Amino acid sequence: MKTKNQITSYIFISLFCLSAFSCKKDFNEVNTDPIGRSTTTAGQLLAPALVNVLSTNMSRNRSFNNELMQVTVDISDAEGKVFRYDVRRNWADYTWNNWYVELTNLRDIYNIANQPESLNNSYKGISLITQAWVFQLLTDVYGDVPYFDANKGKEGIIEPAFDKQKDIYLDLLAKLEEANKLLSEGKAITASSDPVYQGDISKWRRFGNSLYLRLLLRISGKSEMSAQAIAKIKEIADTNKANYPIMENNAHTAKILWNGTNSSTAVYSSPFMIGVRAVDFRTPAITDFFLGNLTAWADPRVNPQLGKNNVNRFGIAPGPDGYVGVPSGYDAGNSVKKQSYFYSDATNAPYTLQTDRFTGIIMNCAEVDFILAEAAAKGWINGTGETYYLKGIADAVNYWMPERFTGASDPEVTNYVTAADITWSNALPLENLTRNSPSKMQLIQIQKYYALFLVDFQQWLEYRRTKHPFLQTGTGFANGGQMPARLNYPLVTQSTNPTAYRNAVAAQGADDINTLVWWQKP
Numbered sequence: 001m002k003t004k005n006q007i008t009s010y011i012f013i014s015l016f017c018l019s020a021f022s023c024k025k026d027f028n029e030v031n032t033d034p035i036g037r038s039t040t041t042a043g044q045l046l047a048p049a050l051v052n053v054l055s056t057n058m059s060r061n062r063s064f065n066n067e068l069m070q071v072t073v074d075i076s077d078a079e080g081k082v083f084r085y086d087v088r089r090n091w092a093d094y095t096w097n098n099w100y101v102e103l104t105n106l107r108d109i110y111n112i113a114n115q116p117e118s119l120n121n122s123y124k125g126i127s128l129i130t131q132a133w134v135f136q137l138l139t140d141v142y143g144d145v146p147y148f149d150a151n152k153g154k155e156g157i158i159e160p161a162f163d164k165q166k167d168i169y170l171d172l173l174a175k176l177e178e179a180n181k182l183l184s185e186g187k188a189i190t191a192s193s194d195p196v197y198q199g200d201i202s203k204w205r206r207f208g209n210s211l212y213l214r215l216l217l218r219i220s221g222k223s224e225m226s227a228q229a230i231a232k233i234k235e236i237a238d239t240n241k242a243n244y245p246i247m248e249n250n251a252h253t254a255k256i257l258w259n260g261t262n263s264s265t266a267v268y269s270s271p272f273m274i275g276v277r278a279v280d281f282r283t284p285a286i287t288d289f290f291l292g293n294l295t296a297w298a299d300p301r302v303n304p305q306l307g308k309n310n311v312n313r314f315g316i317a318p319g320p321d322g323y324v325g326v327p328s329g330y331d332a333g334n335s336v337k338k339q340s341y342f343y344s345d346a347t348n349a350p351y352t353l354q355t356d357r358f359t360g361i362i363m364n365c366a367e368v369d370f371i372l373a374e375a376a377a378k379g380w381i382n383g384t385g386e387t388y389y390l391k392g393i394a395d396a397v398n399y400w401m402p403e404r405f406t407g408a409s410d411p412e413v414t415n416y417v418t419a420a421d422i423t424w425s426n427a428l429p430l431e432n433l434t435r436n437s438p439s440k441m442q443l444i445q446i447q448k449y450y451a452l453f454l455v456d457f458q459q460w461l462e463y464r465r466t467k468h469p470f471l472q473t474g475t476g477f478a479n480g481g482q483m484p485a486r487l488n489y490p491l492v493t494q495s496t497n498p499t500a501y502r503n504a505v506a507a508q509g510a511d512d513i514n515t516l517v518w519w520q521k522p
Contacts, residue, residue: 047268390414
């Protein structure tokens with residue numbers, strides 16, 4: 001009787017012989033993909049690239065930004081916990097790799113749309129905006145990065161140089177300037193190719209100019225860029241508004257609606273539904289800081305009586321002691337009882353973040369309001385900042401609770417801010433970095449913090465720029481209690497692009513989480 005191993009050997013030899021014979025017959029036909037294509041269109045590249053970038057952003061917002069910025073606490077005494085500022089090198093790889101992969105596709109959109117046979121200035125403009133969006137994330141998270149020679153492997157550049165952040169920012173601003181002109185032509189695109197605005201070019205133009213304001217504000221503190229940045233902010237927001245339309249209401253918010261709710265021809269699945277288990281989503285506790293402010297203000301976004309089916313709009317489940325948070329930065333070894341936490345849609349529970357409508361945020365209108373509030377408070381544009389501040393609060397709440405407020409002048413907004421003791425006063429100083437001392441910047445930035453809930457790394461980036469809001473302090477923080485200023489460069493970059501990596505470190509400073517990027521430096 002043949003053994004199992006003998007039988008297996010006979011089968012393998014037979015298959016090998018058949019394969020050797022078959023490989024000589026019709027090789028090209030057999031090995032040609034009957035479905036795949038050697039060419040593509042700009043429209044076919046757009047949706048997959050945007051969905052993949054946004055999925056990456058949402059994943060790291062949940063697991064990284066929220067832990068750093070005291071939205072959640074992954075309660076544990078283990079090492080390497082982000083909420084304690086114990087940020088290890090392995091955090092660097094995921095965003096770097098995913099962002100650069102999709103930047104190749106976003107760049108190709110421009111190249112395809114620039115060909116005579118497929119010329120479309122709207123796709124070119126959208127490509128420039130989306131490239132600026134992703135490269136802004138890369139340079140703000142890592143500092144100097146490959147930019148001008150990046151994504152040119154097909155052209156033979158496999159070890160691109162790292163470019164200085166200042167030069168990157170200047171080129172991003174130029175891209176957004178060009179995009180505004182290209183989109184002003186209003187050339188139509190295929191609506192089904194666009195998961196953000198379903199082909200509405202005017203909204204893409206508003207998004208591009210709003211992103212323009214974000215970038216200008218971020219570099220406005222640099223002495224060599226301040227005058228240029230402030231002048232452009234004033235042009236966009238004041239003196240030349242007609243030529244630079246920006247987001248004005250939540251209908252202009254750049255977002256992707258998940259689960260097919262934004263297109264009859266496409267279904268986009270939220271990363272919270274497919275990449276995060278329900279138990280993973282529910283594990284981190286919500287912090288004292290994040291929940292404490294909202295409950296102290298009686299904020300409608302966490303009032304169960306004002307939510308759908310008597311459930312709060314932020315999808316917060318009560319803990320053993322009710323709507324209570326836990327401290328961030330507590331000492332290891334202390335017993336901390338988990339309290340409130342976020343539910344996930346995947347549970348089909350009544351508490352939900354409603355990922356189909358609310359969580360796929362690229363940039364929202366409330367952020368633009370608070371950018372303008374800061375610009376006005378600093379005297380760069382007309383106004384005191386109060387109107388923009390109130391509008392920002394109204395738009396931030398209305399995003400989660402549509403039409404809760406009718407606008408900045410709605411008496412309910414005034415009633416809310418008065419009861420919450422967050423009213424604007426022109427008598428307040430612009431800035432006061434003493435903890436718990438009121439200032440206009442503190443008012444603006446703490447409301448902006450909540451408006452940026454779920455928006456990639458923007459809470460962290462704004463904190464690094466302004467030192468607001470005043471987060472809770474604790475004795476259990478690692479890194480000397482210092483907020484990380486960047487992520488390390490990925491290890492794979494050190495091995496595959498060693499010369500450029502060494503040059504970048506020599507120019508920027510040690511490859512360390514505490515090395516300041518260009519716009520953070522004095």
